[in-house]
Amino acid sequence: MDLACFFRTPGSNNDINVLNNSTLFNDRLQGMGVPVTYQVNNTYYTSGYYLTDGIYPNWPVFVKSPTHPTxxxxxxFKVMQEAARKDIERAFGVxxxxxxxxxxxxxxWSKEEMSDIxxxxxILHNMIIKDEGEHATQWEEDADEASSSAASQPRAGAPPDFRAFVARQASMRDAEMHARLTLDLKEHIWSRFGPIEP
Incomplete structure (x- = not known):
């Protein structure tokens, strides 16, 4: 949610600058994040992930689409990952x-106010869809993108256990775990959906 709500002057920040200035992972680094456990391809993982494009680092918290798979x-995997990303982008567009x-x-607005909004x-969108059905989904995108600004302020203070903080940060940036997660997701998608239809 934080990445989506991190605003600045248009063009002043690319995705990596937003990531580096965001409070997105603060709760996790301080050991207060929501616990996540799931199994993919007979491997258990304890960290959720975001679907991203190629600009993001090889961290297990980001799953990127391969650039030119052979x-x-x-x-x-590329088709399924990009379809899921597009669904999320469309949802925000709606x-x-x-x-x-x-x-x-x-x-x-504070972070909490943005979350409430x-x-x-x-919820209102889902209520409208339930009431009006397909007629409610006929929206045209506005060509004029609104400019917005202001970043969430990072939480004050250091985590109580610095060694645990460093360990959580290392696990969040583990390139080997990223490679293993990507491979497991690829195998899982292949076993469920098989090859792309010609």
Whole structure:
């Protein structure tokens, strides 16, 4: 949620600058994050991940689409990962098209207020869809992108156990774990969906 709610002047920040200035992983680094456990390809993982593009680092908290896969499993993985990312981007596009509050500046709002606004818009959207059915989904994207600014402030103070903090940070940036997770996801998708239809 933090990455989606981190605003600045248009063009002043690319994804990596936003990531480095975001409080997205603060709770996890301080040992207060929501526990996540799941199994993929008979391997257990204890950290959720975000679907990203190629600019993000090889961390197990990011799953990237392969740039130019040559094997059938890689091609299937790329198609499925990009489809899931596109669904998420469309969902935010629908919310922005429906409610200007999601699209506009958030300078005066706290992280909690932004979270409440997003949940409210999602709930209202779902209620409208349930009431109006397919007629409610006929929205046109607004070509004019709203400029917005203001970053969430990082939490003050250091974590109580610095060694645990360093260990959590190392696990979050473990390139080998990223490679293993990507391979497991690729195998899992292949076993469920098989090759791409010609």
């Amino acid at each position: 094997d059938p499993k890689g091609k299937r 919310l922005q098209a429906r409610w200007a509050i999601v699209k506009g500046p958030s300078r005066l 997003m949940f409210t818009c999602i």
